[in-house]
Amino acid sequence: xxxxxxxxxxxxxxxxxxxxxxxxxxxxxxxxxxxxxxxxxxxxxxxxxxxxxxxxxxxxxxxxxxxxxxxxxxxxxxxxxxxxxxxxxxxxxxxxxxxxxxxxxxxxxxxxxxxxxxxxxxxxxxxxxxxxxxxxxxxxxxxxxxxxxxxxxxxxxxxxxxxxxxxxxxxxxxxxx
Numbered sequence: 001x002x003x004x005x006x007x008x009x010x011x012x013x014x015x016x017x018x019x020x021x022x023x024x025x026x027x028x029x030x031x032x033x034x035x036x037x038x039x040x041x042x043x044x045x046x047x048x049x050x051x052x053x054x055x056x057x058x059x060x061x062x063x064x065x066x067x068x069x070x071x072x073x074x075x076x077x078x079x080x081x082x083x084x085x086x087x088x089x090x091x092x093x094x095x096x097x098x099x100x101x102x103x104x105x106x107x108x109x110x111x112x113x114x115x116x117x118x119x120x121x122x123x124x125x126x127x128x129x130x131x132x133x134x135x136x137x138x139x140x141x142x143x144x145x146x147x148x149x150x151x152x153x154x155x156x157x158x159x160x161x162x163x164x165x166x167x168x169x170x171x172x173x174x175x176x177x
Contacts, residue, residue, distance in 0.1 A: 062101035
């Protein structure tokens with residue numbers, strides 16, 4: 001239903017013959033305005049975590065975080081990512097680092113950059129990943145996570161306990177990390 005205030009404003013500024021055409025035009029104008037507003041807003045903010053001391057290049061950390069956010073459903077098809085400048089300022093890193101991460105993600109088919117519009121999450125058009133490749137990627141993610149946790153001073157038992165809690169869906173609630 002079209003809000004009365006917007007409809008009244010539209011009726012006063014646009015003289016249209018026929019009630020059906022009036023409603024249709026009002027609806028189309030409102031829909032176009034909502035679409036333009038929707039494209040400017042990021043759906044859910046992603047909490048970026050960069051560890052410059054982990055030994056993993058910062059651009060790789062960004063690539064992994066975007067992929068993880070897409071896999072977890074935090075970022076969905078059509079969601080807008082921050083601009084290179086915005087993200088570089090937010091993380092206090094070099095814009096070239098963000099640009100490199102975005103290039104890697106674009107090459108892999110996860111995002112799409114349109115000049116003048118921004119960078120958006122792209123629809124997945126590639127077939128499901130083979131099991132061997134999935135295991136290899138999981139091993140890489142786990143190795144990075146373990147290295148970072150050890151660098152923070154956690155014992156192997158604390159790391160395992162936190163991972164078990166995360167698998168059980170209780171990360172942050174019951175893990176002793």
